[in-house]
Amino acid sequence: MFLKNAWYVACTPDEIDEKPLGRTICGEKIVFYRGAGNQVAALEDFCPHRGAALSLGEVCEGQLVCGYHGLVMGCDGKTVAMPGQRVGGFPKIRAYPAVERYGFIWVWPGEAAQADPAKIHHLEWAENPEWAYGGGLYHIQCDYRLMIDNLMDLTHETYVHATSIGQKEIDETPVTTKTVGESVVTSRFMNNVMPPPFWRANLRGNHLADDVPVDRWQVCHFTPPSHIMIEVGVAHAGKGGYDADPKDKVYSIVVDFLTPETETSMWYFWGMARNFNPKDKALTAQIREGQAKVFAEDMAVLEAQQRNLNRYPGRKLLMLNIDAGGVQSRRILDRLLAQEQAADPQQQPALA
Amino acid sequence: MFLKNAWYVACTPDEIDEKPLGRTICGEKIVFYRGAGNQVAALEDFCPHRGAALSLGEVCEGQLVCGYHGLVMGCDGKTVAMPGQRVGGFPKIRAYPAVERYGFIWVWPGEAAQADPAKIHHLEWAENPEWAYGGGLYHIQCDYRLMIDNLMDLTHETYVHATSIGQKEIDETPVTTKTVGESVVTSRFMNNVMPPPFWRANLRGNHLADDVPVDRWQVCHFTPPSHIMIEVGVAHAGKGGYDADPKDKVYSIVVDFLTPETETSMWYFWGMARNFNPKDKALTAQIREGQAKVFAEDMAVLEAQQRNLNRYPGRKLLMLNIDAGGVQSRRILDRLLAQEQAADPQQQPALA
């Protein structure tokens, strides 16, 4: 249950710095590497000669060389050369559209002809020197849609993240959810509350008093296939909240790229972009460390939830008002998936 | 192949002291915790909201609070409250009868209406200050019935436990096995033999000479669903054996509660109750350590046996005279299981 004709974050550039990377994305075994001119390339991780994993090979002069018998593979999936062989008749392997942008490697696991880099989710903060970004990657044994549910309803912070970003007022403040085209936005505004530990630290990080009431906001944006950007922040109470002057607030974007691996596992690229004190690398590291703990808490909850759903596959779940963000996001996915399958009835469901 | 309408040992109280415990019993995923008034409660480990594992939650003022979104669950499986929600229409989850008694938490994984705490196996030693108890828990990858076979035929001590409780005379002394109603008793009496190491240590623990011949006995009692109490002991030879005066013997009960997890795995609650020198905690610890080694030896044998049976599922096994205890116990289980299934033809076999 995932879209194939979409751009997903596949990896970060550092993961292909030293050698090729083998990673399964949407059920496809793919090797990522830097080809000619340092351009990112993505191919089936399957040597057409004997089925060796190309990801165990090396890149030589911009071409991927199979680590088994030296077959030289082109970025288009056509064999370029092999010692002592004529390679004209070698079967082509699949090449996947791949693009490096905004500090990530993006891949299109579906039909290549439809892949338009212009459709890659725009990330303004990634190109603006007034912003800083730090993040990480978790491999999680759950359907990526459980993470969509999780991130489009932050009520859980009160319980799952009680010691860092949770606070009772989250629970007590209703959310507003709306679908706009193919996006879903869920918002919660809490005024005149005391900041929890993670936000106290961020206030100090922006040289603001951390022991006074604040106005706090959470605005979650879902866009297909599975990108969730959450505007979060606090401003000293009464200064305008979300719209307060930058000197009175700390404002960040929680960045979540959810990339399906199989039907029940995913790659979770998480991070935070902030526009306060962007040059402070120690602050970036400190936020990153805090987030790593927070998302590890989510991971434990979601993996246990997935095991439960596997055990009771037929059981109906509730869809409450707080679940509206996830419900509406899944509805968009269902619609797009139906369109994708209607356009290509041959498409097989991905392997689990 | 296990009875559902029966009381099983689920856990020990210390396992739910700090937080809820998730454990699968007879194929049922169950969360155990202390509810109102410190009473033990057992529920499906599945939050009716989104399927989270309730065992990751916390107990607040006697109620289990889901660790994901704060749903408050009652001990009867009905949702009590959830922040910002009306919960009247929430589906009920299953509540399992659970009782704390004799230092164990007991659960009834079958039809609740049939659960009568009066049917819990009576353990006289557990309530008598003249007795001491120590024990432990092993998670074993085998059908619990292999452990019934094991415990209802102690011939194996000569081989599996050669360095602790085994001795050649066990082999050479025939057993008597009889079925009495729903119980099976297998007895062996060995007179005028030298005590093996474990019993020499126990004789010393009761301030008795350990280098003289003894009369030794083993009386194994099986009762459904899978409780085995083994009267064991040695008396200085010629003093009356099993019936000797307490000052001339050491007498204990090996306590074995076998709780199926799946068709091929089990929870093994093992221990020893003794009525000599009951206040000596160092002796309790020493006996427990000895038993832990003994039962680890059984575990290795039974897990390898299970792998063999998985590999050769159709092969017939022998039923010798020494196997009579296991054979007769299984026959009782088969009969009770047929009754249980006849009474509830809808009952599905448990998941493996």
Place this chain on the structure above:
Amino acid sequence: MFLKNAWYVACTPDEIDEKPLGRTICGEKIVFYRGAGNQVAALEDFCPHRGAALSLGEVCEGQLVCGYHGLVMGCDGKTVAMPGQRVGGFPKIRAYPAVERYGFIWVWPGEAAQADPAKIHHLEWAENPEWAYGGGLYHIQCDYRLMIDNLMDLTHETYVHATSIGQKEIDETPVTTKTVGESVVTSRFMNNVMPPPFWRANLRGNHLADDVPVDRWQVCHFTPPSHIMIEVGVAHAGKGGYDADPKDKVYSIVVDFLTPETETSMWYFWGMARNFNPKDKALTAQIREGQAKVFAEDMAVLEAQQRNLNRYPGRKLLMLNIDAGGVQSRRILDRLLAQEQAADPQQQPALA
């Protein structure tokens, strides 16, 4: 897809020195031990009493005693005795022909009546004091035929073993492959090349200059079911190469016994026999260490290849000229397997 009526290396003598060894060979769970007169015996690893693993037992006075209840098993699979039992009617378990020869234990997992020790692959170096041998064992998660492909085409050395035995000239020198009866021979001769690190070390091991050009050869011999002996060596260039006088060359045989465990796993007995400086134990150890690294590199490649083939089971692989050794070897296996199945249509495919 493996022959059952064949001699395979099952283990080395040191593996049964202390206690019985349980090992699955061609899908058969077998226990190996030393029976009467220290003769090697091989039986189903399944006690006819209750299915215990006989490999957990002990050998007493030349007979295998089950570690569970003391059943005494004869080397022919007939129960000899059991304490307190008449064993005449006990079902026989399967006995496998087993022979100790050339420093290995050989087993015949198929029909015992066909097992003729004279068919065991002759190993001249194993009985000749002018030769030394050292080797090891790897457990590899791949179809043993992937290892046949690997060893019957050494082109991969250039890539997989670039830092030890690989060199560019391997790639550039064509091979000759021929089938002779049930054997396949693939040869490559490289003249006037610089020796790579592994061979430089061996030249020094035979007190020869290591910084001069050499003639290098690789002659791979496949014989069913899956034994591959590779004649390898280097001679100072121009001295006659393969046929050079022993004082001008270093000559060895890479010994590879591939024993299937299941359809997708194998036991790899690897080693090297050499006829230079045979008494130098430090040299034997050094060569063994070098080989261990080399074959670990192969293991990583083959296990990834197997995962790829599992993922894409229907995909056709190429058969190039360099693959001729593997292709011709597999063709012989296919023919022999068809004969074996025609002779015994009841034979079930081995379990994976």
